[in-house]
Amino acid sequence: MNPATGLLRGIGRPSLAALAAIGRVALFAASILGHLLRPPVYWRELGTQMLQIGWFSLPVVGLTALFTGGALALQIYSGGARFNAESVVPSIVAIGMVRELGPVLGGLMVAARVASSVAAELGTMKVTEQIDALTTLSTNPMKYLVVPRVLAATLTVPVLVGVGDAIGIMGGWLVGVTRLDFTSVTYLKNTVDFLEPWDIGSSLVKGAVFGFIIALMGCYHGMTSGRGAQGVGRATKAAVVAASVLILAANYLLTEMFFTS
Amino acid sequence: MITLSGVTKSFTTNHVLRGVDLTLASGKSMVIIGGSGTGKSVLLKCILGLVPHDSGSITLDGQDVRRAERDAFLARFGMLFQGGALFDSLRVWENVAFRLMRGATRRPKDEARAIALEKLRRVGLGPQVADLYPGELSGGMQKRVGLARAIAAEPEIIFFDEPTTGLDPIMAGVINDLIREIVVEMGATAMTITHDMSSVRAIADDVAMLHDGRIKWTGPVSEMDACTDPYVQQFIHGRATGPINAIR
Numbered sequence: 109m110n111p112a113t114g115l116l117r118g119i120g121r122p123s124l125a126a127l128a129a130i131g132r133v134a135l136f137a138a139s140i141l142g143h144l145l146r147p148p149v150y151w152r153e154l155g156t157q158m159l160q161i162g163w164f165s166l167p168v169v170g171l172t173a174l175f176t177g178g179a180l181a182l183q184i185y186s187g188g189a190r191f192n193a194e195s196v197v198p199s200i201v202a203i204g205m206v207r208e209l210g211p212v213l214g215g216l217m218v219a220a221r222v223a224s225s226v227a228a229e230l231g232t233m234k235v236t237e238q239i240d241a242l243t244t245l246s247t248n249p250m251k252y253l254v255v256p257r258v259l260a261a262t263l264t265v266p267v268l269v270g271v272g273d274a275i276g277i278m279g280g281w282l283v284g285v286t287r288l289d290f291t292s293v294t295y296l297k298n299t300v301d302f303l304e305p306w307d308i309g310s311s312l313v314k315g316a317v318f319g320f321i322i323a324l325m326g327c328y329h330g331m332t333s334g335r336g337a338q339g340v341g342r343a344t345k346a347a348v349v350a351a352s353v354l355i356l357a358a359n360y361l362l363t364e365m366f367f368t369s
Numbered sequence: 370m371i372t373l374s375g376v377t378k379s380f381t382t383n384h385v386l387r388g389v390d391l392t393l394a395s396g397k398s399m400v401i402i403g404g405s406g407t408g409k410s411v412l413l414k415c416i417l418g419l420v421p422h423d424s425g426s427i428t429l430d431g432q433d434v435r436r437a438e439r440d441a442f443l444a445r446f447g448m449l450f451q452g453g454a455l456f457d458s459l460r461v462w463e464n465v466a467f468r469l470m471r472g473a474t475r476r477p478k479d480e481a482r483a484i485a486l487e488k489l490r491r492v493g494l495g496p497q498v499a500d501l502y503p504g505e506l507s508g509g510m511q512k513r514v515g516l517a518r519a520i521a522a523e524p525e526i527i528f529f530d531e532p533t534t535g536l537d538p539i540m541a542g543v544i545n546d547l548i549r550e551i552v553v554e555m556g557a558t559a560m561t562i563t564h565d566m567s568s569v570r571a572i573a574d575d576v577a578m579l580h581d582g583r584i585k586w587t588g589p590v591s592e593m594d595a596c597t598d599p600y601v602q603q604f605i606h607g608r609a610t611g612p613i614n615a616i617r
């Protein structure tokens with residue numbers, strides 16, 4: 109084989125495979141939207157999933173935000189000191205937390221926690237024929253399993269991100285008043301003065317998009333899991349990796365959309 | 370009536386079904402026998418549309434199963450999966466009552482639970498297991514819960530994939546009687562896969578033997594012993610030597 113053909117083939121194969129995968133995920137997402145619009149809606153499942161995905165992720169997201177906010181305050185203080193701009197700490201912590209770190213780190217932590225568990229759960233159900241059993245019991249697995257998870261994540265992750273933003277700012281404030289020489293009042297006043305409504309709005313929109321991505325990847329990889337324990341293991345890994353990478357990519361695109369004009 | 374003609378199914382290079390022709394009359398009990406891995410479970414899944422077949426046709430009362438309205442079609446069936454396939458996040462009684470509590474004919478919780486307990490009783494399980502989770506049951510108990518779930522909504526057509534494997538001989542007898550009863554008293558149509566020849570004799574009106582992706586022999590159970598087909602003879606007598614290669 110001549111090297112040029114080999115090279116083309118080496119580029120072509122993976123590209124085609126990637127495009128095919130994107131196509132399958134898009135069809136899967138479209139089918140979710142289709143099922144979302146047609147009854148029945150399984151409210152109890154939705155409630156359970158909101159609890160599982162939203163409420164039980166609070167500790168992880170909260171701790172992540174707290175430490176990140178604190179570290180950010182220290183960094184900006186020592187960096188700002190190089191050009192006598194220590195006073196920017198509160199505003200930069202707030203903007204950095206709300207616009208970027210809150211949604212991205214929160215999203216990644218939820219991805220690690222939720223995409224993996226959803227993929228493992230659905231994958232196990234697939235390999236033990238529970239999904240087939242659902243179908244034979246006249247219950248559509250997309251409606252009963254997938255829609256509640258996707259809806260729950262899309263609704264609760266923005267709330268988680270909002271709470272994370274607030275906790276992150278609090279982390280910065282804690283460090284600011286205990287370790288650095290800010291007074292509580294100036295710190296909070298600076299935070300409030302510099303934060304704009306759209307900073308918060310964009311944060312929540314990012315949260316919703318990331319939530320959708322997390323559940324979509326978890327469900328897609330779970331529902332298409334290969335056979336046996338190994339298949340479930342692969343599906344879980346793929347779900348977390350894909351969700352994380354897609355969150356970072358989507359974050360860039362959203363930031364480009366929201367903040368460049 | 371379910372009719373299969375020329376049904377084929379391959380998984381990549383593994384040609385599992387190579388042209389299955391089979392007719393299952395309404396109100397009859399058919400048993401499918403055949404070596405392990407010959408595609409018996411796949412055959413049931415093809416009929417239900419869980420696994421799409423490659424070519425050939427499968428009809429239910431003359432209508433192609435692929436064109437049937439899915440919900441109405443599936444509402445006529447009950448299925449016991451080979452591995453039980455119980456929902457491990459739901460309690461035993463919720464598994465059994467799953468269909469009763471959903472869909473167009475949904476019943477109130479108390480009524481559904483009462484029906485579930487009655488079905489559990491019929492498969493030899495007491496009310497004490499109703500509130501356990503499937504993971505807390507033995508393999509044979511899980512199988513019987515799966516059986517109770519398959520018959521809970523009293524479907525017209527019921528598929529049993531190895532209903533008695535993993536059960537003690539007495540319990541196997543109870544299950545054989547139950548399947549017979551469902552066919553005779555409720556007029557259901559049953560298709561059962563089993564490796565247990567005493568089950569075959571207890572359950573079957575008709576027997577079909579699947580080998581090499583085709584139906585090797587089919588006929589009434591009364592003719593099975595007299596049948597001269599060497600494949601059937603080797604199978605029902607469990608001989609290691611004969612036309613079927615035991616060691617591959």
Ligand SMILES: Nc1ncnc2c1ncn2[C@@H]1O[C@H](COP(=O)(O)OP(=O)(O)OP(=O)(O)O)[C@@H](O)[C@H]1O
Nearest residue numbers: 380383385403404405406407408409410411412451
């Ligand atoms: N989803 C699948 N993907 C790939 N191959 C499959 C799949 N399901 C079944 N097979 C293959 O089809 C063949 C028949 O499987 P099937 O489960 O129908 O066997 P069986 O006759 O029910 O055997 P047993 O009596 O052991 O239950 C096997 O070789 C199996 O590997």
Ligand SMILES: [Mg+2]
Nearest residue numbers: 409410451530
């Ligand atoms: Mg089988």
